[in-house]
Amino acid sequence: MKTGSAFFLSGAMALAAVTFAGTANAADTAPNDVAFNEMQVSESLTGMPGDPAAGADAFKNRKLGNCLACHTTTAMESELFHGNVGPDLDGAGSRWTEAQLRAIVVDAKQVFGPDSRMPGFYSLHVGKNVAEKFHGKTILSAQDVENIVAFLVTLKDE
Template sequence: MRFILGAVAAFAMSTAALASELAPDAVAFTDDGVTSSLTGVAGDPAAGAETFKSRKLGNCLACHANADMSGELFHGDVGPSLDGVASRWDEAQLRAIVTNSKQIFTDETVMPGFYSLEVGQYVSEPFAGKTILTAQQVEDVVAYLGTLKE
């Protein structure tokens, strides 16, 4: 019985967390960035580091060098180095860049919008209507980037 009550409580909490997740098309971009959390839950820097370096998730190292992850292979140089990024951008700006960099830079940037449905014309059917990262993964990556100060 305790197991069933625990499972019901866990399901209720996960449902509540999903209910508070902001939809990709509801994200408010301002001159200050994206000032509100996408989930209402603080990001986890350790989980963000895993997402950041995962080739199946963020794959950020494909384009960005990051001395904090010097032990990882294949740092790219298409984008700027992320060393000290939290000294250049605040949390709201970082959240906006990760959510949809095209809203912050230009439509010509090669950086994808990780929590955007604006992903181009020729999207493979299994990925149509889906974001690259979840809202919580964006919050986790932002929390990780926030640790990269000069």
């Protein structure tokens, strides 16, 4: 990892910690009730399909998913500051199923193991040294997760 990338990553993680979503609709699956089965989350968190356009917006929004801090994709090539910590997401919709992508976004540590640098965006297991006001809150809402998953599914191999 380049020094600039490390600085950007630590800044991005700090920003993510400051921007926890923490709100949920009554119909949303609660973070502790998300059912992981063989590294997949088959059921929608909201019971409604995600919006790929809203997912693209959340993907690049530094106050929401901030996925670009760690990932690249040509779908976002006009955006600045793509990271290189995580894999390139071109073809993500061909490599992973919707259920697998949902599991990765909800809590990557349950998919890739505890050493994954990717945070659990819809998990209450936020790690150590988190400000008390963020305890019991998620980084993304359930709908944000569904929207990002809907966007990722569109990233197919040509």
